Amino acid sequence: AGCASQTIRNPLQLYRHLLRLVRTLPPGARPYYSNYIRQAYNSHSDETDPDRVLRRPEAGREMTAAESAGCACKGIRACKICCAAKQLPLVAVPAASSLPQPDQPPLHFCIDCQAVRATPRHADGDDAEHWSAIPSSASGLAGIRVFRDFINPDEEAVLAAEIDKRPWAPSQSGRRKQDYGPKVNFKRRRLNTASFKGLPPYWSALLPRLLALPGLADFQPVELCNLDYQPELGAHIDPHIDDTWLWGDRLVTLNLCSDTSLTLSQSAGSTRISIPMPRRSVLVLSGPARYDWLHAVLPDDVTGRRLAVTLRELAPDWLETVDGRALLKAGAAFDGVSVVELKSGGS
Numbered sequence: 001a002g003c004a005s006q007t008i009r010n011p012l013q014l015y016r017h018l019l020r021l022v023r024t025l026p027p028g029a030r031p032y033y034s035n036y037i038r039q040a041y042n043s044h045s046d047e048t049d050p051d052r053v054l055r056r057p058e059a060g061r062e063m064t065a066a067e068s069a070g071c072a073c074k075g076i077r078a079c080k081i082c083c084a085a086k087q088l089p090l091v092a093v094p095a096a097s098s099l100p101q102p103d104q105p106p107l108h109f110c111i112d113c114q115a116v117r118a119t120p121r122h123a124d125g126d127d128a129e130h131w132s133a134i135p136s137s138a139s140g141l142a143g144i145r146v147f148r149d150f151i152n153p154d155e156e157a158v159l160a161a162e163i164d165k166r167p168w169a170p171s172q173s174g175r176r177k178q179d180y181g182p183k184v185n186f187k188r189r190r191l192n193t194a195s196f197k198g199l200p201p202y203w204s205a206l207l208p209r210l211l212a213l214p215g216l217a218d219f220q221p222v223e224l225c226n227l228d229y230q231p232e233l234g235a236h237i238d239p240h241i242d243d244t245w246l247w248g249d250r251l252v253t254l255n256l257c258s259d260t261s262l263t264l265s266q267s268a269g270s271t272r273i274s275i276p277m278p279r280r281s282v283l284v285l286s287g288p289a290r291y292d293w294l295h296a297v298l299p300d301d302v303t304g305r306r307l308a309v310t311l312r313e314l315a316p317d318w319l320e321t322v323d324g325r326a327l328l329k330a331g332a333a334f335d336g337v338s339v340v341e342l343k344s345g346g347s
Ligand SMILES: O=C(O)CCC(=O)C(=O)O
Pocket: 225, 227, 237, 242, 253, 262, 295, 297, 308, 310
């Protein structure tokens, strides 16, 4: 016993070994590590090369300083904590300039026009440049809507406090998260609906208001994810398209605690579109903006602590399935428990 390299031949053995090690840690540190190890196991459980399996504990030891400070970056992802722990320069946290650099300056989504414009709208409202021609790839881009002042400042303070009462799990690129939804392995296309017990209780009053927004009357959330972005950690989210196998057309995000922007891009050198997300506003991405463009929150656009609450709906193929129905039923209830609380054995 005790010699990992003699007994560990596959991911499951390594997983058990690491969980046993976690039991030797101080109680307060255990949920963090067991959660981290579970996540790593979920994404590497199909590893068949014993050499690669065995190298992981070594990699794990190198990362300990970063992990214990709350970093869960993998692969090319980086935050300020792991840059410091691995003695990497901070440039490993991608700056705004690391997105594909187009020739032209970014375009702007104007909330007043609800359309993409050449410049942000100025105070006088009818600056000629604001209306000037924009590249065809972005002209008429459908599927972006921003609704200001979804809640008032008092409600925002209460909501942020409610969110913070619950435990956060470390996520990639300096983010932290609280996920209310099914357990999904997107790579292997596996779904376990049992972890979705419903939306968090503080959403019972907010959901009817969300559904009252134009175009959202039939929105049925089957996942709610709170994300915490702190500038001190270099928190950001790299350009990506949300999964399309399970999640449906509309991605709905309530932005809290500070103003930010969502940046759309397509490929290297393509046009960039900056969508303002004022605090307390709701952004809905759908159609071309959701499926044909990548979206990102650049580190430079996280200027203060920000909380993002993203709700997702089911892709149409799931609606009539047993799993789909179970998720829809849970999504109509408000006794949810986040995945991190379920995993750490809380109720
Ligand atoms: O933080 C945001 O506003 C966007 C988050 C996001 O894109 C995601 O969670 O997929």
